[in-house]
Amino acid sequence: MLRAARQQDRDDILRMQDAAFPGDALAMSREGFAGVLHERGTQLIVAETGGQIAGYCLLRHRKWRPWAGVDFLCVEAAFSGRGLGGMLLRGACDRTARPLIRLFVRPDNERARALYTRLGFRQTGLRKANYHDGTDAIVLMKWLGLFRRGANRDIP
Known part of the structure; x- marks a missing residue:
């Protein structure tokens, strides 16, 4: 089940974040x-399974950009491989009224890259030395369409 994150989810989300993205300057x-x-x-969207936070996605809409940005996407290791x-x-794509959604991925994260490709994301660029260790990031975007039915329209 997907839902909006709550304050009581903080410790679970931050634990996952710190394990998956150590040293990230943009970390919560x-x-x-x-x-x-x-x-x-x-x-901040969470995937909940059996009353446990199994993953999360941080989606940001900056008003000067035509895209929504996925800043973080993480699934707890114990729940990996279950489609979360x-x-x-997909939940992030459904929740934006923006015509594009963008994310970055490490070149060596083949599993994530395969998922993003399956979901229709395409490489649009490369951001040099994006990560704290100097690794470049592959920039991926997906066209969602101009007129989004059912998307959350109250976002700037």
Whole structure:
């Protein structure tokens, strides 16, 4: 089940984030977590399985950009391989009124790249030295369409 994250999800989400994205300068902090939940144009989506947080996706809509950005997408290792990453990403696509959605992926993350390709994302660029260790990021985007039925229209 997908739902909006709540304050009580903080510790589970931050634990997953720290394991999956160590040293990331854009990582959410304990102190800033509540702000992320209430920040205009930001959606923190969780996948819940059996009452446990199994994964999350942080989706941001910046008003000066024509795309929505997936800043973080993570599935708990114990739930890997069950289709939750795809469910979270499809949920993010469904929740934006923007015509495009963009994300970055490490070149060596073949599993994630395969998922994104299956879901219709295409490489549009390369961001040099994007990650804290100097690794480049592959920029992927997906065209969602101009007129999005049922998408969340109250986002800036």
